[in-house]
Amino acid sequence: MEAMKEMVEKDLGELRETFASRRTRSMKWRKRQLSAIIEMVKDKEDEICEALFQDLGKHYTEAYRDELGIVKRSATTALNCLDQWVLPKKSKLPLMYLPIKGKVISEPLGTVLIFSSWNFPIYPLIGAISAGSTVMLKPSELSPNSSSFLAKTIPTYLDSKAIKVLEGGPDIATILLQHKWDKIFFTGSQRVGRVVMSAAAQNLTPVTLELGGKCPTILDDRSIPRDIKTAVTRISGGKWGFCSGQVCIAVDYLLVEQRFASSLIDMLKQNIKSFYGENPKDSGCISKIVNKNHFLRLSRYLDDPRVKASMVHGGSIDEEKLYIEPTILLDPPLDSEIMTEDIFGPILPIITLRDIQESVEFVRSRPKPLALYVFTKDDNLKTRILSETSSGSVTFNDVMIQSVCEALPFGGVGESGMGRYHGRYSYECFSHEKVVVEGNLAVELEARYPPWNPYKLSFLRLAFVEDLFGLALLMLRFYVTSLFNYVVNKL
Incomplete structure (x- = not known):
């Protein structure tokens, strides 16, 4: 030491x-x-x-x-x-x-x-x-x-x-x-x-x-029926296609309307197969979990009996290879670790809502995320997201691209971080x-100093509101009055 x-x-x-x-x-x-x-x-x-x-x-x-x-x-x-x-x-x-x-x-x-x-x-x-x-x-x-x-x-x-x-x-x-x-x-x-x-x-x-922090994704399928496959593919990439979800801005969980959940799960499964084939572990295209501690943490999340009951795809693990299969959960308990802690892994919880508008309150009731993803063409929902939630960034109809835009700042808010870079x-x-300020000794404004009088007060009122015309009139009036008084005194 x-x-x-x-x-x-x-x-x-x-x-x-x-x-x-x-x-x-x-x-x-x-x-x-x-x-x-x-x-x-x-x-x-x-x-x-x-x-x-x-x-x-x-x-x-x-x-x-x-x-x-x-x-x-x-x-x-x-x-x-x-x-x-x-x-x-x-x-x-x-x-x-x-x-x-x-x-x-x-x-x-x-x-x-x-x-x-x-x-x-x-x-x-x-x-x-x-x-x-x-x-x-x-x-x-x-x-x-x-x-x-x-x-x-x-x-x-x-x-x-x-x-x-x-x-x-x-x-x-x-x-x-x-x-x-x-x-x-x-x-x-x-x-x-x-x-x-x-x-x-x-x-x-x-x-x-x-x-980091849990980054929610809101999927408003009603407003993007023709683009739904593209949206789900981007969500799949944002969960599994970046280091098996071990990225601070990866999709953490997904909010959808209940009636769409079954179709969504089928589409997610198709994407997993498209990305990694029948056996993801042997595909050579999926990252392993970074170390044994993180592997055991994720395994513990999945070992929760209530979470296991919500599993609709995946779940297989290989401790020797630090591999966890892309996994989909449907409505895991909101008080389970998988929904209260950062996942940072290839597990995607889907939370169903009666109406997608409820997603705004769902996100707002939780710690401020580093990133929020929203797939929608509903301008009203977009407005509500921007005005009623707080996050490091909001991305509409895509995922994670905000992090590679050099012209945009990257950083969190609240528990997701402070400061920005890129x-x-x-x-x-x-x-x-x-700050560098350089004064000029050639000109002096008497209104800055006592003794105070109504003229100086009027000058300051106009100067603080940047009223050039008013100042010009005031100064003209002052000099005319001064000249008049001078002439009268001389006579």
Whole structure:
């Protein structure tokens, strides 16, 4: 333990020293690191995919879609847009303080700590580099092959004095949290998120927490009868087609009208067969559960006799291969673990309602999700969803695409997280926006100072509401009156 503490202190000291040298503020340095990330992904594509296969059983194509392609695009976006992102933002200032200038400039927060997820580990690193911060990256111990790859490879491509990778489990995470950082970025569970936030509070360290949460999907089949097959296929992909549902924005459960449940189940079964054939376990296209603990957690959910009674498809498991078959549940008890805890696996509960409009209250009565998916063409339902529910994002008639749109922010609300990133928002996540105001000594407005009089009050009233015409008339009246009084006094 003492050796770990010394190692953390040594690495942290070097990161702070590097940041103090101002080297990472250079645009040349930032662009060189972003280019190196793109180069690393290109050079090491096979190794990255192999690590993801060993950790998650991901097919090469799925790994490229979810990891390599996204990282290359994200780094390329940052590289191409960085010159624009760093430009000062000019601000309009109140009339009463003219002629002054105001702007907002971005500066890197400093030395930041990133706890990356086991399925998308490099995303936040791109934002921190773009902002000019130095970084301690702690990969998830749940994906040991990916973690080992990052620890071995990143120092050979990126500036090892400014970007460090530290492997380990909860022990090393605890040591890291005992230190003061300029920002902590955490991706993971709500339970650990609370620990991170509590530790950060000791030093008033700002945090971004990406915590997931149960992401509901509402299927209004009445309004999309011609598109229902497409909708169900997208829902199936959002549950089983992304790492077996082990993604924070994966479809968690499905809300439908009771009369449509039977047809829906048949369509879901057809999609599972289309995706994975007769025997999904041997298809080579379905990810395994990330580790034994998560496998046992999901198995425990399914072992609940009340949940078993609701099972209408799947349910087979293989502990040795960490495999759980794509499983469909129909109306499991709402107080069961499967409906109160994040599933993060290939199990899809279907909850039936008398009327799909009831879905709004169902979602609203539960913790705010990271993502909400709604398949409908009913404008009234859309309006109700947007005005009566709260979530990190709402996607109509598709799933998960919000996470790959660089122009849109990504983040949660309430228990699903705080803060946002992706694209420019990742840059802003690791930056401080500093206000700069420049006054002018050549002009002075007497209305700012005592002694007070009715004229100054009238001036301030008009200045605060930006009434240029009124101010012009007031000032003209003032100068005419002053001139008149001067003439009268002279006579």
